[in-house]
Amino acid sequence: MIRSLLVMLALAAPAAAQEVARADGALLRGLDKISGRTTDLPVEVGQAVNYGRLQVRLGECRYPAGDPSSDAYAQLTITDTAQNVTLFSGWMIASSPALSALDDRRYDVWVISCQS
Numbered sequence: 001m002i003r004s005l006l007v008m009l010a011l012a013a014p015a016a017a018q019e020v021a022r023a024d025g026a027l028l029r030g031l032d033k034i035s036g037r038t039t040d041l042p043v044e045v046g047q048a049v050n051y052g053r054l055q056v057r058l059g060e061c062r063y064p065a066g067d068p069s070s071d072a073y074a075q076l077t078i079t080d081t082a083q084n085v086t087l088f089s090g091w092m093i094a095s096s097p098a099l100s101a102l103d104d105r106r107y108d109v110w111v112i113s114c115q116s
Helices: 002-017
Strands: 020-022 025-032 038-044 048-051 054-064 073-080 085-093 107-115
Touching: 025 054, 025 073, 038 048, 038 054, 038 107, 054 107, 073 107, 085 107
Parallel strands: none
Antiparallel strands: 020 054, 025 038, 025 107, 048 054, 054 073, 073 085
16 A cells, blocks of 8 residues: 555656746637637736636746646636626636636637747
8 A cells, every 4th residue: 555655656756846837928719609609819927808798817827848838727817897707717727628617608718828
């Protein structure tokens, strides 16, 4: 039992030790569930873009330093401007958008990549 725990820790160590880089912006994608149309949303760190009735603000975008084309994750705040309500505030991971997703009846927004 202890040996299997040590093996798991040894395998997890490289992933945990992986250096992370920060990007100047991110490429997000929005889906209008009614029309079926997707829209790419480039956004800079600290800035916001409007998508329908949503305002999407990017706090940070990070990615593995050794592999920029790899998994990106972004800190987003998404507000419904019509109701002045925050719908999402947290980190979204490009490879697992459903893990931490926007819950809106009309729109989906997810992270595609970090952009420098």
